[in-house]
Amino acid sequence: MADPATLNAAVAAGAMVGPAGPKPKRRFSRANIFLYGTLIMVSMYYLLPLYVMIVTSLKGMPEIRMGNVFGPPMEITFQPWVKAWAEACTGLDCTGLSKGFWNSVQILIPSVFLSIAIASINGYALSNWKFKGSEVFFTILIIGAFIPYQTMLYPIVIMLREIGLMGDLWGLVLVHTVFGMPILTLLFRNYFSSVPEELFKAARVDGAGFWQIYFQIMLPMALPIFVVAIILQVTGIWNDFLFGVIYTKPETYPMTVQLNNIVNSVQGVKEYNVNMAATLLTGLVPLIIYFASGKLFVRGIAAGAVKG
Amino acid sequence: VELEVTHWWTSGGEAAAVAKFAEAWNATGNSWVDGAIAGSGGTARPIIISRILGGDPMGATQLNHGRQAEELIEAGLMLDLTDVAEAGGWKDIVNPSSLLDSCTLDGKIYCVPVNIHSAQWLWLSHDAYEAAGVPVPANWNEFVDSAPALQEAGIVPLAMGQQGWQQNLAFGAITIAVAGLDAWREVTVNKNADVARGPEYTAVFEAVAAARELARDSNVQDWNEATNMVITGKAGAQLMGDWAQGEFSVAEQVEGQDYSCLPGLGLNEILDTGGDAFYFPVNDDPEITAAQKELAALLISPEVQVSFNLAKGSLPVRGDIDMAAANGCMQKGLGILATGGILPSGDMALSADTQTQIEDLMAQFWSSDMPAAEAQEKYAALIESAD
Amino acid sequence: MTNSVEIRNLDLSFGAVEVLRNLNLDIQDGEFIVLLGSSGCGKSTLLNCIAGLLEVTAGQIFIKGQNVTWAEPSERGIGMVFQSYALYPQMTVRGNLSFGLKNAKIPKPEIEKRVARAAEILQIEPLLNRKPGALSGGQRQRVAIGRALVRDVDVFLFDEPLSNLDAKLRVDLRVELKRLHNQLQNTMIYVTHDQVEAMTLADRIAVMKGGNIMQLGTPDEIYNQPRNLYVADFIGSPSMNFISGNLESGVFKSGDLAMPMTGYDFMSQPVDRPVVIGIRPEHVVTGELVANAPLQFEANIDLVEPMGSDTLVYAQLGPENFRIRMDGQAKVKAGETIAIGIDPSRASLFDTKSEARL
């Protein structure tokens, strides 16, 4: 440090002596190299499977047998994709994943709609229209979210049988609605609870009833959380395997079950390229949904989970 | 009439065989809706059962006959086929008759046996032995002796799919070969745990432990992948049921030239007579019930039996048909069958529960370093508590 | 009948917590009542009971002579304005104003007329097609008031409507609200914990504590004749100076201090007992005026807070801290000793035990 006296003199003279302005920084400080290095390394771990799946699905079988999963395809072929989509066999049924895809779509749309409609109304009722016992039911519901599905598999078989929906697409829709309810209800309840209570009171004073407040006040405000719920449900239901395998029959198999069947129906050698193409095809819908709305998802997860 | 038929025949040869059923059924003006469920019977059975219990029965379904369907029958969920059987004179044509017995409960018949499967086969790759420069062995003992040569040549001596049922199958085959029929019967049918603890079984477990070493480098899961190792000469041999024949056929290999098959592992001229049967869940719709009975009769008809079993590589359930078109391996089997060298399948003697427990034990035994004695003791305990 | 709102023996509990206890309150037609009290004393709860947003545990509520204890909020002829504005964010200002009317199935032309009138009164016409997100805090609060206005209600309820605004705006809106009341002459019930708001707005103030009304009176009464120690201490900033002592035949004594209470307006014949005397900081006279004061003391200045328009002085009077409010131009310094004077007729005397005014 310079001698204060001279420094003062310099300051008085209006000259800028000593450090001024922003502290000079090395462009690649050690901390930054470490930080970005770690992130890039970890990114590779996360991207590896996707890369391998894509690469493998574009190779022919001979090239795969030669080894090296990680090498890029020498000769790109889309045959595995075609085969996975339309030709791969489970037993006699050689229609590939296409049928499973449409089944999944048919299951997905009503399940998502129904589960979100019910859960949002529940969440709304629970946060604004508490009645005696509502919290008790909600607590049971939340605990239900953590109960292993295994304890309820068999009773549900019986229940579905009793209402005649076993094996039906609608049976599976119902199961998804039921098991989606706890988390979604929690999500909506947390969201609606964070809506100022005064807004609700104002609407009451304005003479609006249960449904009017729901549709005219709450629903338009809940758009972000609806997006999150939709993403959660779309990925969750699309990716479900356990319920699909137990509560459906081959004609109504969803895509994941079909995928598992195709991959496990080995005829001769395993056709890894077809398997990977099938795997990618199955993951495509949730991935697209996720990439298209990743930001909202992240924000919503934060809103729903951290407050929880 | 559309009938949905569920089964777990999804490998190449199996699928080809099912196609024969489907063709025959479609030829009658009905339509076959294929409900293949991939994976082993273990995967498929729960689905089949939960659907039947869930009130959404399929038209017909494959099940291993034996004790698997007992409770479903008791609960009145399975169609009584006695009238069809009497009309078709099944009692007289089904050979061996034990097959029909296991379809019978309280004097009524509930299933159609469609084939006979035996598990005690050793499949050997000629390519592999050629590469190792040793002659193709003629029985299990020779195979064990030849193993070091294979290993030197970089060939896995024994291909083994790492699934409990395959390992259990190998265990069963080795048991009959090593301990002999009487001991096997005493343990499996009569559930005599003392014998299971006895010296014969000690030898069995040691033999299995030895086989375990031979299969060390086999990394495949599914049985047909293991078979494929034999086909491609990557492995010397595989212990698998006669259905492996289908894979060899699909790969267009010729018995005696590309591969050899040794029933009873070349030691005992004897085969178990497990097999597949079709059950018909009760349905409210009389039209469907009629169609179910029609299908039942069709499945056991001579032409269908021939075409199906030729494709599947299994033996027909009736002794009165001409199987001249069958290949060498099948002929060997037919020969044994004709001489009466048969024994019941473990499926019929043990409940699915016990079966699963034994499979779990075998899976554990084969994939770990569990000492033979320990495995034997655990096995005996399972036999003791079996029902 | 002149009572606009009557509350009879109102009880309200949340589970085991009793928030309001046997509360009675009569509010006259056209009156501006302020409920004042510290946080958690039950002001909002009382307001919500009147609005019908909370179900009472016991008691009755009458509005315009009708028993509305079990009526829906929208049927009570009340309008409510909230601290957080509570505007419907996805509707325009016009939508916000007309939502309640549409719910009540009022014909369209009538709705438009009323909205136009409210917008004119509140001077929010240019904002009618904006959404609340595009409004400033003050504008939002005006819209919130408008929402009550359009409904042509008998009683307006305000729950701390100005607390979320910054100081300057608060003052402006306060004045506007007062003007609005002068113009409409509706009954208004206004909750706040800001005493300046209470003092400036109210016709009568109800000071609440722990679910009870401690004193109900005009601002002047509340300020100058607080009924008990709590009200005296709560009202006024900086707060009243208190000195504990004894009343001995009309003379207040504390240590060396002896102060004859001549000119003090006793509520009943004074009896000797331990008492607390309270003197407001601005009732302490200083400078030339001390000479005229009935009682004169010397005090040591501890700290001086210049506030522009006036100056607060923290002084030591014997063992007691003493707050004195002086003119903004007063030039005094910490450490000085000044002469101060007190006029007992402007002081308040409280019984030490019952804390009630004597």
Next chain:
Amino acid sequence: MTNSVEIRNLDLSFGAVEVLRNLNLDIQDGEFIVLLGSSGCGKSTLLNCIAGLLEVTAGQIFIKGQNVTWAEPSERGIGMVFQSYALYPQMTVRGNLSFGLKNAKIPKPEIEKRVARAAEILQIEPLLNRKPGALSGGQRQRVAIGRALVRDVDVFLFDEPLSNLDAKLRVDLRVELKRLHNQLQNTMIYVTHDQVEAMTLADRIAVMKGGNIMQLGTPDEIYNQPRNLYVADFIGSPSMNFISGNLESGVFKSGDLAMPMTGYDFMSQPVDRPVVIGIRPEHVVTGELVANAPLQFEANIDLVEPMGSDTLVYAQLGPENFRIRMDGQAKVKAGETIAIGIDPSRASLFDTKSEARL
């Protein structure tokens, strides 16, 4: 050398947004400086620059004559107190106080000594083993101050330390803070947007607007001689009364109004031009005193706000709104006409165009 903190030509931008522009400020040793300004004017930003929590875009910062522009916050000899307290919630009060010291590897006995001293000064000894969660707002803020105190720093920085407290507590802690400054005699830089706090605490106030310092002066200067229209309007509640007009050879003229500015302390020889005159509400005299005022008018009372200690009157003076502060005992009613008097020597004159004081 007497400057404790010097800021030279400081610039700060967030990306393209210039928040501080070529700012210079000298703060003397032991001075209590308040940075006052409306929200978003850059007060916190300036404070963070001094603390080293924001990197300056250009310029220099000296503390105790040391150039600390590039120094780490912990090396600058500053302590900082935040609005949200920012206590470490999982540590006890003692842990909070000693955490920084432990980190600086100060020997244990020394730490204990310092913590004990700070706790004594702030009277938080009984709280030392509690966690912040178990403290009231005022206690938390005291602990936050303690955290700066133990570090024996030269300069204390406060960023709206009292904004989160309720009104009563705010007043109490304000007084305490002033006492603390008297006792420690450290340099303190205090950010607030509450003018009462600024007026009462500061030795000098820096009024900021849009990243610039509009006026730096003692509270008295700021209040009575605002350097420009912004400061005049910003300081004081209710705010100054403004009348636009023209200065014509030393006489202020607006419509019928003519007011000779005798006694007004012009900063330079007055030139004729459009001007704005500002008069504080409490500088408007009423009642008997009007007779002595150099200028006398009649005003119509529009609205009266009794505030206890004084009364605000909103009146109409010709076309202009006029705010008058009267005694708390004043008995006036809306609709009356009263006589008011103005003393030009206490008024402020501003150039209409440049908005600067004349």
Next chain:
Amino acid sequence: MTVASDTPARTAKRPNRLFKNLSAKIASIPMIITALFVFVGGTTWTVVYSFTGSRMLPKLQWVGLDQYDRLWTSDRWIISIKNLALYGFFSMILTLLIGFCLAACLDRKIRFESAFRTIFLYPFALSFVVTGLAWQWILNPDFGLQSLVRSTGWSTFTFDPLNNPDIVMFGLLIAGIWQGSGLIMCIMLAGLRGIDEDIWKAAKVDGIGTIKTYVVVIIPMMRPVFITSLVLIASGIIKLYDLVRAQTDGGPGIASEVPAKYVIDYMFQAQNLGQGFAASTMMLCSVVIILIPWAYLEFGGKKRG
């Protein structure tokens, strides 16, 4: 005005409480049915039948604790439990660790934050079946990582977790963490963002280094976020099934069996419902053991409306 509470016009009757908020009650019926019938009813049913000797069909034929006796003498169950404990332990620790570290990295005001976040989170969108298959392929010793490393010349390199019973659970862990850590990162990031900026400033003024601030100040402050994450991870672990099915199917041997698979296998494949019910009841118990302390921390400690 006289108090006229006795005149008829002024007395109003209290309406029936049952019909208050009727719409809300009607709207809640699906929830009530789900809670009561499916969750409570289904679970109770399963627990009750775990004391029976049900085989393929549920039968009320009491056998006391026999099913449990057998369960706890079954090697496969013991292995399943051990596997789950191993997987659970590492999965919790590693997921939290990775999730937090990544979140902390992303919170350092870095460039391309959203790109990195997307990369870390996308596996969450994929099903366990897809995850399992992808990793099965990568970990395939003949084609995957092992052969890649070997082809670089290190010919003795061995990494084939899916075929080695001793480390197969780590093969599953790699895939499980790959799939699940993104979500936890997301939650942690939200938690970090929720921390008062002033705390960071205070720590800086106190001269505390970045890493130390994280460890000593920030992590303890994020307790609720950690608890939420832990509960999420734990509930996922107990349900671990799809991944095992797709990636190893319990193999090699029974080295990677897990309780959920035990339940399903015994319920459907082995046709011993009683045994399956007993096992699922045990799973339920373990969940309860996890949930009770959480519920206590979350709802018991602080009472909120």
